[in-house]
Amino acid sequence: MRIKIQHEIRGRIRFATPKKSLTVEEADMLQYYLGTLENVVSAKVYERTGHAVVCYSGSRKEVIKGLTAFSFENRELQELVPENTGRELMNVYKEKLIAKLAVHYLCKLFLPAPLAAAKAAVQSLHFMKEGLQCLKRRKLEVPVLDAAAIGVSLLRGDISTAGSVMLLLSVGEILEEWTHKKSVADLARSMSLQVEKVWVKQGEAEILMDAGEVKEHDVICVHMGNMIPLDGIVVGGEAMVNQASLTGEGIPVKKEEGAYVYAGTAVEEGELLIQVKASAGSTRYEKIVSMIEESEKLKSSLEGKAAHVADRLVPLSFLGTMATYALTRNVTKALSILMVDFSCALKLSMPIAVLSAMRECQDYQITVKGGKFLEAVAEAETVVFDKTGTFTKAEPTVAEVIPFGGRSRDEMLRLAACLEEHFPHSIANAVVAQAQKEGLAHEEMHTKVDYVVAHGISSKVNEQQVLIGSHHFIFEDEKCRIPEGEEENFRNLPIGYSLLYLAISGELAAVLCIEDPLREEAREIVAALKETGIRKVVMMTGDSAGTAAAIAKKTGVDAFYAEVLPEDKASFVEQEKAEGRKVIMVGDGINDSPALSAANAGIAVSGGAQLAREIADITISGEDLYQLVTLKRISNGLMKRIHRNYRFVIGFNMGLIALGLGGVLAPGTSALLHNLSTLGISLESMTNTLDKKRE
The missing domain is CATH 2.70.150.10 (Calcium-transporting ATPase, cytoplasmic transduction domain A)
Incomplete structure (x- = not known):
């Protein structure tokens, strides 16, 4: 593709494609391609002008070479571009917003007064209908207040005020719907399957x-x-x-x-x-979207509280209007109160703030399934970590295979891999990877494979029962024995490793020593979490006490528990909750699922078991544990924003009412300032809670 550089500074190039404008599909294709270039840090494509901007590091020559290698005719690339990128949705709502504002101000400038009044009357029917429906249900809620404010303005002949109120309410509805649908679409895309x-x-x-x-x-x-x-x-x-x-x-x-x-x-x-x-x-995309939109999980308790408070304030607004008129006999002062309601801003800004925070989490590869889980993370005091795949890297390796009973080391590794590949987990993946690395290919040689949660795997090979799993499973549950004369070898097994035991026909056949490297960031993550408000960090593992103690010492956790079963993890979570603490559980395996379900917010690592991701409320990519810190900071920022919104709405609108009662502001001005403040706080609620540069 031939490109024309429009503007350039060090590390940033704006260029024009040969096309004067791009379709949504072409823009998505170019956006995806730019994201695959090695030196490109970020990119943005403008389909209306056919332009794009790339920020890069490293060699300018390599970036230019990559840009010119692109082709809109590349069929293979077209197939790789994700569906439902959100670009089309963004364009639809931009056009809706621009059209709404353009029509309003063109009519205000050029429409004769009689036609303007007729237009306002027709436009008001929508709001009147909603208000009447509320009254029909015997409820005095926000639509009634909106309808009253618009209706009184029209009766007084104040067409400009009525028009402004309706415009700002309509714009607010568009912005809320836009933000909601974008957040849902972002969440649905992250939940779409990528089974390989x-x-x-x-x-x-x-x-x-x-x-x-x-x-x-x-x-x-x-x-x-x-x-x-x-x-x-x-x-x-x-x-x-x-x-x-x-x-x-x-x-x-x-x-x-x-x-x-x-x-x-x-x-x-x-x-x-x-x-x-x-x-x-x-694709399951549409079904996932439907599930998210219908699920009450999207609602945090603060959203429900905002809606409840908003509806309870409506009668007070009406009482204030009537009391002001009764005391002053001044219609203008009474209407100044009617034009200002606290509920509009509360109902609009709170859901937008929550959904925007969920969308922001997506930018950091954090999938949150509902607003209430962000609230739970913000309020959490205790974090429980599973060790394997969370504190330690998601890709452990087999350090050593120790055969027993005179068996072949390679054959034991081959057999272990044959069983483990059916139940992918970080340790199982390590066994399979080691067999592949050593060229120990195998055919399926076993019958039905049974998985015993948190214990191990059972199957039959050549009519012999084969077991692989934990010490507890092999020696306590299944009562397997150590080959005669090899007790000393068993007592001298290497320390510092996670041990996986393989038994055949009730006798120990091999021990696989799994080296589970600690994540680089694991040493600092506990302190970083405590800076965000976490008070207690706990590590729980099915490994031996020695292995757990070594990891606990390196990470600096407040407490650790070794050789625990899935029900032990869940019981600990329930105990913490019973003592009044909100709990976050972080895990990646099938054995973590009960605890993930029990926690106020269950967080799964995406590289772990699929069931864990399914049950969890939040999923992180697993590339960096600092995503947990980012999640906590976004959640904390969301709560601060919500409480700040409450204070602003109450303070600003009380000020408008006071100025209206003092005769300083006319009803139309009060309505305009009120609606502008509602729009402003809603737009502010759509912004990110974190400074990306700082991140």
Whole structure:
């Protein structure tokens, strides 16, 4: 593509494409491409002018080379561009807003007075209807106050004031709808599935395939803890399926042969054989949008409080108007109170502030499923961390494989990988990766694989029972024994590692030593969280006390608990809540799911188990634990903004009422200032709570 540089400073280039304007699809395509260039830090595409701006670091020559290599005809690139980017939605609401303002001011300038009065009367019917419907329901709420203010202005012949009030109310409605839909769309895009691999049933074996290669009528196998990647009909197996991503209902539903299952739901218990009815190209985007819009999770208690307070203030506004007229017999002063209501700004700015904070979280790769969870994070005093995959890196490695009973080290690693690949978790992924690294390929050699939550895996190979899992699972639950004469070797196992035990026919066959490197930022994250208001940081793990103590010492947590079961984590969370503290739980595994559900805000790491992400209220990308600090700061900023909005609305409108009673402000001026303040506070609520430069 030939480009023409319009303006340039060091690290920033504005350029024109060969096209005078771009379609939404072309703009999205160019935006996506610019984001893939190595040296480009940020980019923005303006479809109306066909221009784009890139900010870059490093070599200017390389950036220019990348820009000129772009082509709008690149079919492969077109297929990679995400759907529903939000650009089209943004354009629709920009046009609505511009059209509304343009029509209003053109009519004000050029429309004769009689026609202007007729136009205002017709336009007022919408507000009158809403007010009458409220009265019909025997409720004195905000629409009644709006209708009264507009109606009185029209009766007094004050067409300008009535028009201004209606314009600002309409603009407010557009802005609220725009912000709401954008926030919902951003959230839905982040929740859309990106399943890369699928187990496909071929004969008696299960073959791991790319999701894009799966065709309609293929039979796929979904194991416990995994997400169902495609729509289909159950043709075998039985499972409890969590459908919260589609229905908003967290109670799992039983699915058996003949039942229809949906992509995006997760298998909590059991496993299913599913005949595919929708290929990988099918999207759950629209269903996710519907779920979010209908779910009460979007509502924080402060939003509900704002709406409740707003409605309760309406009768007071009417009483103030009547009392002022009774005392002063001055219609102008009475109308000054009617034109000013506290409720409008409260009802408009609070939901916008919450949804804008949710949208802001998306900028930092943090997915929040509802406003009440931001509120919970802001109020939280206790944070509970699972160790593996959270404090430690999400990609542990196998440091050593120690065989027992004279068995082959390579064969034991091969067998462990064969079992672990069915239930992806950070440690399971490490075992599979090590086998692949050493070229230890395997065919499926086992029968049905059963996963025992927080304990391990059980299967049969060559008619022998094979178990892999924790010390508790292998030696206490399953009563496996150490091969005779190897007790000393067992006592001298390396310390400082997470140990995974493999047993065959009731006898220990191998111990896999998992090295779980501590995240670089884990040493500072506890102090950083406490600076944001967290008082207690706890680490819980199924690992041994020695391993847990070493990690706890490095991170500086207030307390740690080792060798815990999933129910222990959930019990601790419930105990903290019973003592009056709001709790955040951070985890990434299937075994963290009970605690994630129990917490006021459950936070899952996106690289972990799919079930954990499904159950969690918030998901972070897992690239950097400082996302938790960012989340807490956004939540704190949201609460400060909401309380600041309350103070401003009450103070400013009380001032308008006082000036109106003193005869300083006319009713029209009071209405204009009130509505401008409402619009201003709503626009301010749409801005980010954090300074990105500081971040």
